[in-house]
Amino acid sequence: xxxxxxxxxxxxxxxxxxxxxxxxxxxxxxxxxxxxxxxxxxxxxxxxxxxxxxxxxxxxxxxxxxxxxxxxxxxxxxxxxxxxxxxxxxxxxxxxxxxxxxxxxxxxxxxxxxxxxxxxxxxxxxxxxxxxxxxxxxxxxxxxxxxxxxxxxxxxxxxxxxxxxxxxxxxxxxxxxxxxx
Amino acid sequence: xxxxxxxxxxxxxxxxxxxxxxxxxxxxxxxxxxxxxxxxxxxxxxxxxxxxxxxxxxxxxxxxxxxxxxxxxxxxxxxxxxxxxxxxxxxxxxxxxxxxxxxxxxxxxxxxxxxxxxxxxxxxxxxxxxxxxxxxxxxxxxxxxxxxxxxxxxxxxxxxxxxxxxxxxxxxxxxxxxxxxxxxxxxxxxxxxxxxxxxxxxxxxxxxxxxxxxxxxxxxxxxxxxxxxxxxxxxxxxxxxxxxxxxxxxxxxxxxxxxxxxxxxxxxxxxxxxxxxxxxxxxxxxxxxxxxxxxxxxxxxxxxxxxxxxxxxxxxxxxxxxxxxxxxxxxxxxxxxxxxxxxxx
Numbered sequence: 001x002x003x004x005x006x007x008x009x010x011x012x013x014x015x016x017x018x019x020x021x022x023x024x025x026x027x028x029x030x031x032x033x034x035x036x037x038x039x040x041x042x043x044x045x046x047x048x049x050x051x052x053x054x055x056x057x058x059x060x061x062x063x064x065x066x067x068x069x070x071x072x073x074x075x076x077x078x079x080x081x082x083x084x085x086x087x088x089x090x091x092x093x094x095x096x097x098x099x100x101x102x103x104x105x106x107x108x109x110x111x112x113x114x115x116x117x118x119x120x121x122x123x124x125x126x127x128x129x130x131x132x133x134x135x136x137x138x139x140x141x142x143x144x145x146x147x148x149x150x151x152x153x154x155x156x157x158x159x160x161x162x163x164x165x166x167x168x169x170x171x172x173x174x175x176x177x178x179x180x181x
Numbered sequence: 182x183x184x185x186x187x188x189x190x191x192x193x194x195x196x197x198x199x200x201x202x203x204x205x206x207x208x209x210x211x212x213x214x215x216x217x218x219x220x221x222x223x224x225x226x227x228x229x230x231x232x233x234x235x236x237x238x239x240x241x242x243x244x245x246x247x248x249x250x251x252x253x254x255x256x257x258x259x260x261x262x263x264x265x266x267x268x269x270x271x272x273x274x275x276x277x278x279x280x281x282x283x284x285x286x287x288x289x290x291x292x293x294x295x296x297x298x299x300x301x302x303x304x305x306x307x308x309x310x311x312x313x314x315x316x317x318x319x320x321x322x323x324x325x326x327x328x329x330x331x332x333x334x335x336x337x338x339x340x341x342x343x344x345x346x347x348x349x350x351x352x353x354x355x356x357x358x359x360x361x362x363x364x365x366x367x368x369x370x371x372x373x374x375x376x377x378x379x380x381x382x383x384x385x386x387x388x389x390x391x392x393x394x395x396x397x398x399x400x401x402x403x404x405x406x407x408x409x410x411x412x413x414x415x416x417x418x419x420x421x422x423x424x425x426x427x428x429x430x431x432x433x434x435x436x437x438x439x440x441x442x443x444x445x446x447x448x449x450x451x452x453x454x455x456x457x458x459x460x461x462x463x464x465x466x467x468x469x470x471x472x473x474x475x476x477x478x479x480x481x482x483x484x485x486x487x488x489x490x491x492x493x494x495x496x497x498x499x500x501x502x503x504x505x506x507x508x509x510x511x512x513x514x515x516x517x518x519x520x521x522x523x524x525x526x
Contacts, residue, residue: 012325012326012327013326013327013328013429013431014328014431016327016328016330017328017330017431020330038373038375038421038515041325041421041423042325042423045325045423058373058515060519082523083523083524084523084524084525084526085526086526088476088479088480088522088523088525088526089476089479089480089519089522089523089524089525090523091479092519128479129479131478132475132478132479133475135474135478136471136474136475136478137471139474140467140470140471140474143470143473143474143489144466144467144470146493147466147470147489147493148463150493150496151496151500154496154497154500155500158497158500158501
């Protein structure tokens with residue numbers, strides 16, 4: 001029997017389709033689902049899932065956060081469902097999957113295409129990731145500064161508008177009540 | 182909202198009298214469905230609602246100026262389903278703001294929010310009413326939204342109705358221990374609040390009258406999290422119930438979509454600017470700006486930068502509506518910051 005671990009990195013609506021597809025590809029398999037705590041109830045409703053493993057962290061799946069329970073577990077296949085076509089934006093889950101002992105790893109995309117995933121492929125992605133991170137870190141203060149300045153601009157504008165509006169309101173009120181400012 | 186609202190039910194008054202006076206089978210529930218160019222799916226949604234086990238359901242369909250014959254189909258159905266079906270036609274596509282027309286006109290004690298391609302399981306509305314009656318501080322009952330293909334395949338309706346998860350204080354106690362494995366002590370320490378899926382959720386109408394409906398300025402997406410912030414801040418809860426099941430059809434998946442990553446990214450900025458206390462807001466803004474820059478390079482697309490620019494352009498709107506929530510709510514409600522960057526290609 002094939003032992004399969006599915007990392008719940010997508011919505012349950014997509015997972016419904018993924019599990020149906022995997023049942024066809026691995027008819028004799030035993031499925032386990034790894035999910036954050038808020039998904040455990042939903043994962044438990046699958047009749048063909050024999051085990052739900054709770055990811056005991058609030059944050060996303062990370063290479064540095066492997067649950068104790070998975071440290072010594074062995075699987076034949078690890079599946080990473082992604083909610084797009086290419087898997088872009090899921091590098092953290094791919095890297096996390098590499099920490100789990102398994103013979104094979106697959107990505108299953110939104111079209112339900114099953115694609116193998118290897119440590120070699122991950123190496124290239126990590127190299128690119130490093131470059132993007134360096135550039136993004138360098139540019140973040142500049143872009144954040146622009147956002148902050150715009151925020152201050154809006155604040156000042158709204159404050160001055162409020163002031164003008166307040167003065168106008170005061171004048172109008174004064175006119176009606178006969179008071180002079 | 183100055184769009185023309187064309188209520189096609191001539192005998193609306195009679196309909197409301199009939200529905201409101203009948204209290205023998207529990208309170209009235211208003212199912213509000215937003216429709217845009219999904220004629221056939223919408224027909225199925227209405228048929229499913231009309232055949233619900235819970236009889237006291239009015240169906241409000243707000244159409245965002247569909248151009249695929251939805252209007253004609255709706256008028257035809259209204260003749261057959263009178264007085265339960267009420268229609269509202271917008272002059273243009275208002276996005277989620279059109280939901281507010283339905284919310285405003287709902288006459289039920291509870292509003293059931295649905296998409297035009299989602300519908301509740303046969304017994305879901307009745308169970309939803311029970312949840313609200315049992316817990317007076319329940320603001321939103323979040324449904325377990327499943328794929329349409331799983332209709333009748335997942336064990337939704339057969340699940341023990343007492344099994345619910347409090348989003349405010351999740352524990353591992355509601356699932357059979359034999360199935361779930363994680364050190365319970367470790368899991369029980371995780372306490373965070375969740376939002377809900379807009380393809381299936383019940384809302385207490387009196388609460389919505391007080392705190393408002395969906396944020397019209399968002400147009401699409403993240404509107405559920407915005408409403409959740411206000412619900413929690415008003416002292417009510419958003420809870421997930423696995424025995425409240427809704428089925429939702431999958432969107433087209435074989436093309437690049439600019440719409441979802443654009444609106445998700447832009448609206449996440451607007452969301453934190455509206456609801457986060459100042460220090461958390463700036464921390465989250467810097468984090469989001471970083472994610473925008475990173476994923477722009479990773480996915481070779483300008484869509485995230487465009488979303489950031491559009492958010493900055495709409496900053497005035499966010500500032501006007503800014504009402505920071507209590508600190509513990511901002512810290513506990515899970516905002517999926519990386520989610521907008523997972524749906525482009």
